Amino acid sequence: GQNIDQPTEMTATEGAIVQINCTYQTSGFNGLFWYQQHAGEAPTFLSYNVLDGLEEKGRFSSFLSRSKGYSYLLLKELQMKDSASYLCAVMDSNYQLIWGAGTKLIIKP
Amino acid sequence: GAVVSQHPSRVICKSGTSVKIECRSLDFQATTMFWYRQFPKKSLMLMATSNEGSKATYEQGVEKDKFLINHASLTLSTLTVTSAHPEDSSFYICSARIQDTEAFFGQGTRLTVV
Numbered sequence: 001g002q003n004i005d006q007p008t009e010m011t012a013t014e015g016a017i018v019q020i021n022c023t024y025q026t027s028g029f030n031g032l033f034w035y036q037q038h039a040g041e042a043p044t045f046l047s048y049n050v051l052d053g054l055e056e057k058g059r060f061s062s063f064l065s066r067s068k069g070y071s072y073l074l075l076k077e078l079q080m081k082d083s084a085s086y087l088c089a090v091m092d093s094n095y096q097l098i099w100g101a102g103t104k105l106i107i108k109p
Numbered sequence: 110g111a112v113v114s115q116h117p118s119r120v121i122c123k124s125g126t127s128v129k130i131e132c133r134s135l136d137f138q139a140t141t142m143f144w145y146r147q148f149p150k151k152s153l154m155l156m157a158t159s160n161e162g163s164k165a166t167y168e169q170g171v172e173k174d175k176f177l178i179n180h181a182s183l184t185l186s187t188l189t190v191t192s193a194h195p196e197d198s199s200f201y202i203c204s205a206r207i208q209d210t211e212a213f214f215g216q217g218t219r220l221t222v223v
Contacts, residue, residue, distance in 0.1 A: 033212070042115075042202050042217040043153070087152065097143075097212060101152040 002026045004100035006088050011106045012078055020073045020086050020103045028093020034062050034073045035087040037102065043087055046073070075105075083107045111137045113205050115215025122193055122222055130188045130218045132203030138183035139205035143212070144176075147200040159186040193222040 003025045012018040024032070031050040035043035049055055049064035049071060061074040073086055088100040112135040122128050132142055140161050145153040157167045157178050165178035175197075177189040186205075190197055198221050204212040 040200075040217075040219070042214040045213070096158075097155070099152045099155075 002092065002098050004088055004090060004098055006086075006100040006103045008101070009104045009106065011108060012075075014078055014080060014107055014109050016078050017074065017076050018078060018105065020075070020088075020105065022071045022073070022088035022100055024069050024071070024088070024090045024098070024100075026090045026092045026098055029066060030091040030093065030095055032062075032064055032071050033089040033091070033097070034060075034071075035089065037085045037087055039084075046086075078107050080107050080109070111135075111205070111207060111213045113139075113203065113213045113215045115203050115218055117218060118216055119219045120221070122220070124194055124222055125192055127189055127191045128193055128220060130190075130201055130203070130220075132186045132188070132205070132215050134184045134205045134213075137205075137207055139186075139207070140183060142180060142186040142203055142205045144178060144186075144188050145202045145204065147202060147217075153202065156188075190220065193220070195222045198222045 006022045033048050034046040036046050037043040047062035049062050054063045059076045064071045085102040085104050087102045089097045114133045116131045142159040144156045146156050147153050155168050156171045157165045159165045159178045159180040161180045161183050167173045180186040200217050200219050202217045203215040206212045
């Protein structure tokens, strides 16, 4: 079966760095996405990785290792507004998105 | 990025009535749109894939007669919840993709059936 695993909840301090991991087992691979979702709102796109390596975009970076079925989202200089759920999703061989359950990130002052 | 507009954002309806939710791609043509349902503190659950000009493809366990999907044009897909019941209360989200790249999401619709 297809499976995406990410931690349920993480806590970090304002100004610090946090890494949210995602491991996956899917039927084929056509890219991995990270989305941010604030409570009661729709997800917003953060990053897309299809090749191995690190993609940096401002305070957010995303890493992918296809051989390990592993990705992480790195958030630097954390701000209170970064408190949200972070969803990992993999596009399988049929170009369908398989979603993780999301990681709730709590930022403390 | 591309914009997907979903309307209404919130709706309260009486049990037994039908509710229509619209999803529009404002600045691109979407041959495929997706409808998701999200329960509190749960991940997105794909309900169906909507293809312009053809019937929607429903996921296992989703009642096609209850959740009617119409993709009448390249910029509009609608989801109609027919004969709504309180257990249909949920957050419904649509998304559209440009070819096989990132998905853009509508704002979501919070449906409450009383």
